[in-house]
Amino acid sequence: MGRHREFDVEKALDAALCxxxxxxxxxxxxxxxxxxxxVERPALYSAFGNKEALFRKALDRYYTHYLDYIPVALDLPTAREVAAHILYQAADLNTRYPDHTGCLGIHGVLAxxxxxxxxxxxxxxxxxxxxAQLRQRFERAKAEGDLPETADPEGLALFVLAILHGMAVQAKAGFSRERLERVIDQALSTWPTAS
Amino acid sequence: MGRHREFDVEKALDAALCxxxxxxxxxxxxxxxxxxxxVERPALYSAFGNKEALFRKALDRYYTHYLDYIPVALDLPTAREVAAHILYQAADLNTRYPDHTGCLGIHGVLAxxxxxxxxxxxxxxxxxxxxAQLRQRFERAKAEGDLPETADPEGLALFVLAILHGMAVQAKAGFSRERLERVIDQALSTWPTAS
DNA sequence: CAGTTTTCATAATGATCGTTATAGTAACAA
DNA sequence: TTGTTACTATAACGATCATTATGAAAACTG
Known part of the structure; x- marks a missing residue:
């Protein structure tokens, strides 16, 4: 069957991801x-394909290994807890590694x-x-009475994502986690309540 | 004095800006x-310098010609009006030109x-x-009683800018102006009142 | 052991990057 | 008109881009 690979594919992918x-x-x-x-270039091509394929594999790994808090958050009991968990976890992720701040999923969207x-x-x-996931979760929350009848599930989802994207930009601009959390506190300050 | 320039420098700069x-x-x-x-390359170099200099000139023009609503907004009477004016104007600018959505000032920050x-x-x-401009404006609002004593001017400034950055990302992802305005409506619903 | 297969390291591919040298041309001053 | 100056256009520069031939080395099977 021939020679074995000398490098660890998972480790190489994680390094490329960073x-x-x-x-x-x-x-x-x-x-x-x-x-x-x-790892030398031909080995990267052999293991992952071309640059685009490598990026897509890195993006997959990003979602499964770094954005794993999202499915956890979606299972929390209330919409506010869902939003708060996602936002605070994102603030942590955006500032956890000083060498690569912000969010991989956002950095390629723009230019x-x-x-x-x-x-x-x-x-x-x-x-x-x-x-879409977040919107559906908020629609469920409205159906369950967790969000008031006047709430706009899609608007809330768009709003939470706007905060997420905004934090990614700010983290890339050097914001500390504390500053990001002040943004979150303001965003959550008047979350609609069912009372 | 030699030959005159054949092209309009301002028009060329605006085209480069786009x-x-x-x-x-x-x-x-x-x-x-x-x-x-x-305009041919040597003429661009002659008129604007290298690529970085050209970009900086384009950025200057962006602030003076496209973000001119910011100084106008800062002169509005209340903090909420300041924030609302900036956000709605940004939503408009981010979606006004289908060929170049989002915000030039954000596109280069990330990657x-x-x-x-x-x-x-x-x-x-x-x-x-x-x-800083926005924070100072909100500090003034707090001093004037326009914002409550419990308000956090810096936190509010960070929050408004997060929404701005988030909208820039969403606009680049193809959001319509209407969807951006739903984000704004949600963001402003959390605005603190002095009452 | 020999034979096969796959990985590895070096280096070269054509294309495109930002930047300029060069040559030609148009508009000024005298 | 003549000389000079500054513009235009073509084309080339070295560097770097993503990608891949190439041949040597290593680890498997029989």
């Missing part, structure tokens, strides 16, 4: 990726050349999927 | 810039290669300047 997290899709070069992973359009669209789709 | 708006600093190539401006670090820092600084 590079993308810091520099975005187009900002990360193969020189960066080989240095961070300790880039036309070549990066497929990647940008993939990130937009992933963002929209998260929005 | 390219940066859509693709960010590194995503915009000189091929894009020459096509959009109708990019190490070469773009000076530009990223310039955008971060500009963002911080806006934050």
């Amino acid at each position: 590079v993308f997290w810091r520099k975005g899709y187009e900002g990360a070069s193969y020189a960066d990726l080989t240095e961070a992973t300790g 880039g050349s036309d070549d990066a359009e497929p990647v940008r669209q993939a990130l937009i789709d992933a963002r929209a999927a998260g929005e | 390219v940066f708006w859509r693709k960010g600093y590194e995503g915009a190539s000189y091929a894009d810039l020459t096509e959009a401006t109708g 990019g290669s190490d070469d773009a670090e000076p530009v990223r820092q310039a955008l971060i600084d500009a963002r911080a300047a806006g934050e």
Whole structure:
């Protein structure tokens, strides 16, 4: 069957993920990726395919290994707890690693050349999927009486996601976790109540 | 004194600004810039300097020609009016031009290669300047009794800017102005009142 | 052991990046 | 008109981009 791989694929993928997290899709070069992973270029191509495929695998890993608090949050009993848990966990994640602040899922959405359009669209789709999950959760909360009849589940979902995206930008601009949490406190200050 | 310039410098700068708006600093190539401006490369270098200088001039123009609603907003009588005016104007600007949605000032903050670090820092600084302006305005509002004693001017400024940044991301993801305004409505529903 | 297969490391591919040298042309001053 | 100046346009520069031939080394099977 031939020779075995010398490097750990999972570790290499995580290292590549961190590079993308810091520099975005187009900002990360193969020189960066080989240095961070300790793996030469042909080995990266052999293990992951081309750059776009590598990024998509890194994005998958990001959702399963770093955004794992989202499914946990969606199972919490009240809409407010769902929102608060997601927001505070995101603030922590956005500032946990000084070398790659912010959110990988957001960094590729904004700017880039036309070549990066497929990647940008993939990130937009992933963002929209998260929005749909949150909206459905808030619709359930309204049906359960956890949110008042006057509440707007979709508006709340859009609002929570706007805060998430805003925090990602602010974290990239160097905000501390404490400053992000002040944003959250303000956002949650008058969450609609069913009383 | 020699030959006169054939192209309109202001028009060329505005065309370049729109390219940066859509693709960010590194995503915009000189091929894009020459096509959009109708000006050959050496003429761009002669008129504006290198790419970084051109971007900085475009950023200046962005603030003076497109973010001109900010100084207007800061002069409104109440903090809530200030926030509402800025947010609604931003929602409009973020969705006004289908070819370049979102906010130029945000697109460069997030990801990019190490070469773009000076530009990223310039955008971060500009963002911080806006934050300071808004914080000072809210501090004044608190002193004037327009905001309650319990209000946190800096927290409110951070919050408003988070919404702005979040909307920029959402606009780039294709949100309509109506959807952005639902975010704003939710954000302003948490606004503290002096009563 | 030999034979096969896969990985590894070096280096080269064509394309595109930002930047400029060069040559030609148009508009000024004298 | 003549000389000079500053613009325009073509094309080339070295560097870097993502991608891949190439050949040597290593680990499996029989």
